[in-house]
Amino acid sequence: MGFNQEISEAAEVIKDAEKVTIISHIDADGITSEAIMRQAVSRCGIQINSVFVRQLEPMTMKYVPDDDSLKIFIDLGAGQQNLLEERGLLEKEVLIIDHHITQDTNTPYMQVNGLKYGYEKLSAAGTGYLVAKETDDYNTDLAKLAVIGNVGDMMAREHRGLIGPAREIVDDGVLCGNVEVVKDDLNCYGISTRPLHLCLSFSDDPFVSGITNNPQNAQKLIERDAGIDLRKRNGKWRVWEDLSSEERRAIIGRLALRLYDAGEPVERLKAEHYIFPDEKKYTPLRNASEFATMLNACGRWVKPKTGSSVCCGDRGDAYREAENMLRHHRSVIREMMEYILDTGVEELSHLQYLHIGDRFPDTIVGIGAGMALSKLNWKLPIMILCYLPDDPELVKISMRTNERMVSAGVDLQAALLEASEKVGGAGGGHKIAAGAYISRSAEEGFAESVNRILKEQSS
Numbered sequence: 001m002g003f004n005q006e007i008s009e010a011a012e013v014i015k016d017a018e019k020v021t022i023i024s025h026i027d028a029d030g031i032t033s034e035a036i037m038r039q040a041v042s043r044c045g046i047q048i049n050s051v052f053v054r055q056l057e058p059m060t061m062k063y064v065p066d067d068d069s070l071k072i073f074i075d076l077g078a079g080q081q082n083l084l085e086e087r088g089l090l091e092k093e094v095l096i097i098d099h100h101i102t103q104d105t106n107t108p109y110m111q112v113n114g115l116k117y118g119y120e121k122l123s124a125a126g127t128g129y130l131v132a133k134e135t136d137d138y139n140t141d142l143a144k145l146a147v148i149g150n151v152g153d154m155m156a157r158e159h160r161g162l163i164g165p166a167r168e169i170v171d172d173g174v175l176c177g178n179v180e181v182v183k184d185d186l187n188c189y190g191i192s193t194r195p196l197h198l199c200l201s202f203s204d205d206p207f208v209s210g211i212t213n214n215p216q217n218a219q220k221l222i223e224r225d226a227g228i229d230l231r232k233r234n235g236k237w238r239v240w241e242d243l244s245s246e247e248r249r250a251i252i253g254r255l256a257l258r259l260y261d262a263g264e265p266v267e268r269l270k271a272e273h274y275i276f277p278d279e280k281k282y283t284p285l286r287n288a289s290e291f292a293t294m295l296n297a298c299g300r301w302v303k304p305k306t307g308s309s310v311c312c313g314d315r316g317d318a319y320r321e322a323e324n325m326l327r328h329h330r331s332v333i334r335e336m337m338e339y340i341l342d343t344g345v346e347e348l349s350h351l352q353y354l355h356i357g358d359r360f361p362d363t364i365v366g367i368g369a370g371m372a373l374s375k376l377n378w379k380l381p382i383m384i385l386c387y388l389p390d391d392p393e394l395v396k397i398s399m400r401t402n403e404r405m406v407s408a409g410v411d412l413q414a415a416l417l418e419a420s421e422k423v424g425g426a427g428g429g430h431k432i433a434a435g436a437y438i439s440r441s442a443e444e445g446f447a448e449s450v451n452r453i454l455k456e457q458s459s
């Protein structure tokens with residue numbers, strides 16, 4: 001069966017349903033997935049209900065209702081089919097729309113998953129969108145949400161833009177009029193809300209020596225070297241989106257020169273941005289990556305439904321709450337970063353680590369670690385260990401490094417996978433960012449064990 005056939009069969013199953021329950025994940029991809037499916041299903045005139053879970057595991061299976069609805073598992077489910085089977089869910093009441101590695105079981109649950117067709121850069125929201133479009137052509141207005149989900153799940157990171165089916169979805173959004181593509185733009189985050197010099201100094205892909213993590217120098221480059229005003233006439237900070245294409249070229253050119261002088265490759269400097277012209281300027285709704293951050297903030301502070309309402313167009317109460325989530329999210333992350341810097345990390349030969357106990361929620365530890373790393377020795381990947389509020393037996397491990405170290409051969413996913421397997425834990429992620437869960441009894445010596453693996457990688 002081909003991917004398109006999976007999509008059209010899934011659309012048929014949905015249209016035939018009388019009642020649907022969506023079970024989705026609480027991150028940006030999961031929230032946009034749910035918002036896409038919820039709208040597509042209700043547009044078919046079908047009764048719909050949604051459930052968000054942090055992870056599909058034995059403990060959270062209880063949130064899956066015991067009724068005769070069609071259960072659409074989206075952004076999860078592929079790797080947990082044994083749980084569905086144990087629960088006694090029948091083949092005909094389950095539809096899985098996922099992009100994670102699948103696990104085979106005796107019950108052949110229907111699944112739409114681009115992974116087995118080689119589509120590695122298509123998230124669950126992207127996959128769900130393709131199904132939604134198949135149920136009704138009218139649904140192309142939902143392409144915008146799929147773009148947010150794809151970008152939120154880092155599908156644009158490696159190639160600095162979406163590719164394959166995910167890129168075709170962008171084109172649907174452009175045709176529909178609520179997505180705009182800016183090609184060959186600067187590879188940076190915060191183009192709609194961050195003051196220019198902070199936008200420049202916060203981006204570390206590629207790492208520009210003297211500019212990355214250095215707002216003062218970034219300001220000099222913009223004002224003095226490129227002769228570009230940092231502020232608008234009314235005194236407010238300008239953002240990247242405010243710049244004319246000449247101004248953008250002037251800044252990108254200067255950054256390229258710095259990379260060139262340092263003997264670094266320049267190709268990661270440019271990326272494609274996805275702007276939403278139907279959203280207000282200077283808000284995090286205005287582009288795909290900032291919108292995704294806002295949704296992640298909602299999910300991490302257990303308000304996925306608020307994020308979903310914003311996805312479905314609420315610009316009143318839900319949006320105000322989402323803004324608060326984002327503000328709160330940022331301040332706790334900053335607090336955590338300061339805690340790491342104040343407390344100090346333990347340096348080993350090939351990594352630096354710190355155990356933060358239960359001081360901060362485990363859901364933001366990875367992000368905080370990444371931010372702390374930007375102020376620490378960038379050559380040493382950072383590892384943060386923390387305890388989980390709802391599981392006293394486990395320790396969560398979060399690791400971050402940067403593009404430069406990845407090019408030099410560092411692979412955090414491989415390192416954590418190997419080290420956690422040795423102690424009966426489980427790990428995964430990406431080369432640049434990875435995580436693992438191990439038991440508390442395996443905590444001692446774990447950093448040293450990962451350090452040994454990273455040392456081998458570098459040799």
Ligand SMILES: [Mn+2]
Nearest residue numbers: 029075124153
């Ligand atoms: Mn996903």
